[in-house]
Amino acid sequence: MPTVLFVCTGNICRSPMAAALFEVYARRIGREDVRAESAGISAPEGLPATLEARRALEGVASLEAHRARRVAEELVERADLVVGLTRDHALRLRAMYPPAAARVVSFSDLPGGSDITDPYLLRQFAYDRTRKQLERLFPMLLAELDHHTAGTRRKRIRGEGEGKSDT
Numbered sequence: 352m353p354t355v356l357f358v359c360t361g362n363i364c365r366s367p368m369a370a371a372l373f374e375v376y377a378r379r380i381g382r383e384d385v386r387a388e389s390a391g392i393s394a395p396e397g398l399p400a401t402l403e404a405r406r407a408l409e410g411v412a413s414l415e416a417h418r419a420r421r422v423a424e425e426l427v428e429r430a431d432l433v434v435g436l437t438r439d440h441a442l443r444l445r446a447m448y449p450p451a452a453a454r455v456v457s458f459s460d461l462p463g464g465s466d467i468t469d470p471y472l473l474r475q476f477a478y479d480r481t482r483k484q485l486e487r488l489f490p491m492l493l494a495e496l497d498h499h500t501a502g503t504r505r506k507r508i509r510g511e512g513e514g515k516s517d518t
Contacts, residue, residue, distance in 0.1 A: 353500045354386045355492070356430035358440055362391030362419040364404045364471050364478070365436045369485050371412035376489040385496070388430070390422035392443055403470065407478040427451045432496045434458065437466040454499060461491040 355373060359366040366389035377385035400414035408414055420426075427433055427448045433455045435441030441457035448455070458464045467484055470477035 359436040362394035403478040
């Protein structure tokens with residue numbers, strides 16, 4: 352199952368919003384095969400998502416069970432695509448996890464994309480704006496995920512590497 356790991360700074364606003372909304376977007380277009388996770392470069396472990404982030408997703412997705420966590424090697428390793436919410440996040444992730452550098456992108460790297468502004472400590476409208484900014488970029492992000500996982504899917508479709516013999 353293709354997995355996207357969204358990474359921001361604290362994992363209490365942007366990245367959990369991105370993960371929850373991306374899964375909703377994928378399901379809406381019939382992509383039951385996509386999974387999303389989130390983490391933060393400097394996340395205070397165990398904190399819930401901010402009230403404003405939860406409100407921004409009301410009626411669409413829930414962040415009630417979300418608890419912040421720091422990005423870790425095992426999370427990066429199991430992700431098919433690691434998405435920094437800003438260009439700086441992506442640069443830091445590439446430096447922290449060099450073997451995964453080819454799978455790290457930022458929202459700025461997407462066609463028509465830009466850094467996702469941090470709404471932390473701002474009013475509700477900033478969180479609502481963040482949600483709209485994320486949702487606008489999901490079609491390009493899904494295309495990027497498909498690009499990164501195309502070789503794996505083709506291999507499985509042909510049956511190569513699945514224990515089948517060539518005879």
